[in-house]
Amino acid sequence: MSDQHPRTAVSNSRCNLDHSGTSTRASAFERLSTPAGRPARDGEAHRGVGNVLSRLLLLPLYRLYEIRLRSQVCAQPAPRHVGIILDGNRRYARKCGATDLHQIYALGARKLDDVLEWCGELNIPAVTLWAISTDNLNRRSAAEVSTILAAVEAKVAALARDPRIHQRRVRVKAAGRLEMLPASTVAAIRAAEEATAGYNDGLALTIAVAYGGHDEIIDAVRASLREAADEGKALSDAIETITPASIARHLYMAGLPDPDLIIRTSGENRLSGFLLWQSAYSELYFTDINWPAFRKIDFLRTVRAFQQRQRRFGG
16 A cells, blocks of 8 residues: 555545544444435445445554554654644545535534544644634535534533543633624633643644634734834834734744644645644645544654655755
């Protein structure tokens, strides 16, 4: 099984979902890929069953491959901070013929549990997940925005109650213009932040919601100028206080290391404003796999690719 070309080596056809967002024997047989609204014809059913059997037979090989990947990754230093652009929920829905966006976005939200487990296994101390941007809030339909925010709200509320979060001492924070969010979403975020505020020795989880990179930089500059004004400085003097350090001090995620690795799923090869200030020397990894289908071996491949790169930081 070749893994030299991560953008093409992994099939993105995994669309059989059960209640936990994984492929199971039952759901795989029950949800053969036929157009919605009509039963599978005999030929399609046979091909579907054959595909399912092939996947089941390959599972032991993938497990061995995962073990090999993990041993390679654990032999090298892990990134200190991983940022992930969670892209491809709608593409995944179209590919699967799904029409219930609530199910798709809820599935994407549940993928967070996997990411936290993977980062914990590799001792990655910080991860930032971009859930929804300010552009999304302003440009997508009200129905879709409501669906996304409902998934975020439910997931954040679940994090505050999840015993695994407290066992792992995961500190949850949100980053973005939270004033743009519904009061119930903000309340769920604040509850999760308060419930995990004392965890300074575990994984730092940041959920970027109502986030935009331009907005973050603008807000940081304004905060720096406001700080100078509060100290009684004239405008000409306040302007001179604007330095990279002063801006960094007022970023939404001040205090976290800049991301070593940024991953974007779904095949788009751009950052779209994610962590614009912090990503100057980040290693970027783009994969065609849609976010709900992103697996542990895909994550391990990404970290291994990061470890194989020579980072010079401008030198």
